[in-house]
Amino acid sequence: MKYKILISILLLSIACSNTEKKKSQNYETQKQEQNIKIADTSFADNKSKQKNTKAISFKLNIEYIRDYSMKIYEGTFIYHLNEKEISVTIHYDIVDMKDTTVFTKKINNDALLAYFSNLNLDTLKSEYDNKKIMFCSGTSLYIKYKKENKIKEIYLHCYSHNTINNILLNINKLVPDKYKFKLYRK
Numbered sequence: 001m002k003y004k005i006l007i008s009i010l011l012l013s014i015a016c017s018n019t020e021k022k023k024s025q026n027y028e029t030q031k032q033e034q035n036i037k038i039a040d041t042s043f044a045d046n047k048s049k050q051k052n053t054k055a056i057s058f059k060l061n062i063e064y065i066r067d068y069s070m071k072i073y074e075g076t077f078i079y080h081l082n083e084k085e086i087s088v089t090i091h092y093d094i095v096d097m098k099d100t101t102v103f104t105k106k107i108n109n110d111a112l113l114a115y116f117s118n119l120n121l122d123t124l125k126s127e128y129d130n131k132k133i134m135f136c137s138g139t140s141l142y143i144k145y146k147k148e149n150k151i152k153e154i155y156l157h158c159y160s161h162n163t164i165n166n167i168l169l170n171i172n173k174l175v176p177d178k179y180k181f182k183l184y185r186k
Helices: 002-050 067-072 110-117 162-172
Strands: 058-065 076-082 087-093 101-104 126-128 140-147 150-157
Touching: 058 110, 058 162, 110 162, 140 162
Parallel strands: 126 150
Antiparallel strands: 058 076, 058 140, 076 087, 087 101, 140 150
């Protein structure tokens, strides 16, 4: 009997969180479309500067938790990006479940490759944390960028940063809808 009650509560909480997610998805989609327009214009400005720039070898790894409350069901999305391809892997914290690569694609867009290989993240802090939101709730990003001999690691918890948002929006151009980043809204 106890298990039936626990299962009922669990299913009810899932249904409630899914309803809240659907309500916020429309708002997030509108905000992302606005941000994409902004990112596209800044990307177009940089595109002319990067035409003659050859893509430098780089590695960009991003661990993305959409919502800590749903992490056990959705897992952690891990994006691997280099000068050849992008892949998305889902990592589950459950012991018996193996990491699964759900998407891989060769990158044929020279302008995007130049953008990613010429990122300068040195001026960014290593951590951005929204102190108003409890740790282990909301969204989080862990970014590791390696170019030549330099490695930059950045952690964001429920935080929006324009430079990072532009990176995420450009990655969104390469992946299917179900693996796109949902930007944290302020």
